[in-house]
Amino acid sequence: DDDVRARTELDSVTTVVDALHLPLRLGDSKEAVEQIAFADQIILNKTDLVTEAQLRDVEARIRRLNPLAPIHRAQRSNVPLDMILGRGGFDLERITDLQPEFLNPAHGEPGHVHDESCDHHDHDHHRHDPHGHDPHAHDPSARDHAADAGISSVSLTFDRPMNGARVSAWLNEVLQTQGPDILRAKGILSVAGEDRRLVFQAVHMILEGDLQRPWREDEARTSRLVFIGRNLDPQALRSGFEACAA
Structure with a gap:
């Protein structure tokens, strides 16, 4: 709507999550x-009603659905407004500013840098326990509900330069055939x-894309x-992506 567009902008999508439920x-x-899965950022609320172990489990489940959105722990949604407003979640120029770990390869991939947010669980492999125990065996509610809903995230990295025309055509084809999903x-x-990147x-x-700042030497x-x-x-996406190499 032109009137709405003249007075507002879609800044970002915030989802509030009840840590207990x-x-x-x-x-x-x-x-x-x-x-x-759709959110730009997550407010993990009611953190005072669960244990630290339960919080880590909830955060791991959230990341399996959405590896991009930062998670803000909160009680009574007491998150500073500047952390959720003015985020520019749909602004191409701010993607890496909003998600500084975006270029960090997923756990298990070459070049991955471990940090406090790494839950040591990628999206194509199950967590391995050297003693043969299922870490969720004690909790019947901990089955993979993301998989049950058919929702997942696929992260792809490639070190070779891409053919610009080929990768654009591939992305358009993926969105035309799978866009609703x-x-x-x-x-x-x-x-x-x-x-430039x-x-x-x-x-x-x-789909929208643009050439942004030059790659830095480092x-x-x-x-x-x-x-x-x-x-x-995942395999079909990876094969299509790598076939776009220059």
């Missing part, structure tokens, strides 16, 4: 799963013959993209 909601509400996608690509994002079938020119959606085929 999230495991139950992931089991009985597809909307709860999708709201987490893709909730969010974001990427930073190294294009052959181009000193190609940054893109997608919401369902809507930066690894690694292409990285993340898809969040339903019924994603």
